[in-house]
Amino acid sequence: xxxxxxxxxxxxxxxxxxxxxxxxxxxxxxxxxxxxxxxxxxxxxxxxxxxxxxxxxxxxxxxxxxxxxxxxxxxxxxxxxxxxxxxxxxxxxxxxxxxxxxxxxxxxxxxxxxxxxxxxxxxxxxxxxxx
Amino acid sequence: xxxxxxxxxxxxxxxxxxxxxxxxxxxxxxxxxxxxxxxxxxxxxxxxxxxxxxxxxxxxxxxxxxxxxxxxxxxxxxxxxxxxxxxxxxxxxxxxxxxxxxxxxxxxxxxxxxxxxxxxxxxxxx
Ligand code: HEM
Numbered sequence: 001x002x003x004x005x006x007x008x009x010x011x012x013x014x015x016x017x018x019x020x021x022x023x024x025x026x027x028x029x030x031x032x033x034x035x036x037x038x039x040x041x042x043x044x045x046x047x048x049x050x051x052x053x054x055x056x057x058x059x060x061x062x063x064x065x066x067x068x069x070x071x072x073x074x075x076x077x078x079x080x081x082x083x084x085x086x087x088x089x090x091x092x093x094x095x096x097x098x099x100x101x102x103x104x105x106x107x108x109x110x111x112x113x114x115x116x117x118x119x120x121x122x123x124x125x126x127x128x129x130x131x
Numbered sequence: 132x133x134x135x136x137x138x139x140x141x142x143x144x145x146x147x148x149x150x151x152x153x154x155x156x157x158x159x160x161x162x163x164x165x166x167x168x169x170x171x172x173x174x175x176x177x178x179x180x181x182x183x184x185x186x187x188x189x190x191x192x193x194x195x196x197x198x199x200x201x202x203x204x205x206x207x208x209x210x211x212x213x214x215x216x217x218x219x220x221x222x223x224x225x226x227x228x229x230x231x232x233x234x235x236x237x238x239x240x241x242x243x244x245x246x247x248x249x250x251x252x253x254x255x256x257x
Binding site: 031034035037038041042044045048049051052054055058059062078081085088089091092095123126127 | 158161162164165168172176179180182183184186187203206207210213214217242245246248249250252253257
């Protein structure tokens, strides 16, 4: 980054200068989950392709997704999908010109985060037959 | 009125007049994505321990097959638009930017065609 002493004019400080806030993290995480989900579609299409190919290949892919590491990746995928969708709804509400004052933005950040974690836990509880 | 210098016009830089359409398509696919994601999660949950035969049986129902195809096309379209913005935000070297923009299109196209192939094959009971 440019050195402000060399630029001969005031420059705005770089990212690490700012105090981290929840709303700032939410913005970054929306983009990060979008990119993670982009890569994740590879897994979804792999699963569908496997099912279209053969019994033995599909059984192999199912066992990979069923392994502990596969389940961990799918748990992350689930949370990213739910969090990004909830965050997307938050964006769409802003697009309608609502909820953009500081207090609402702060509240909706907390609601989105809590909802994404709770929904992920609930889904996996259903998947494992706990609920 | 064209707000461009003659040099700018010759270089062909500036607005490609596609920004608003991109913005709207991103929102439309996001709105459509909400119910479709619910369907997708439901489909995966129901088939999480399924055999290949059980998935084929589900997709032989045309409503399920078409909904799943619609879900994938919608989400892939949405993510292609989304990643385009990410690339344009961070990559400024023309050669690298154009390469990544093309790869973005290629990746989504391959994903979409593969998904449609798989869904159609199974929905025909194959
Ligand atoms: C597999 C599913 C999905 C993928 C791969 C995906 C991917 C992406 C990507 C890559 C971006 C660009 C991120 C950015 O510019 O910061 C994005 C943005 C967005 N996504 Fe998604 N997305 C998915 C599902 C959804 C769903 C279901 C919704 C529903 C509400 C949604 C709503 C949005 C919105 C509103 C934006 C624009 C945010 C902004 O203006 O900064 N997405 N998505």
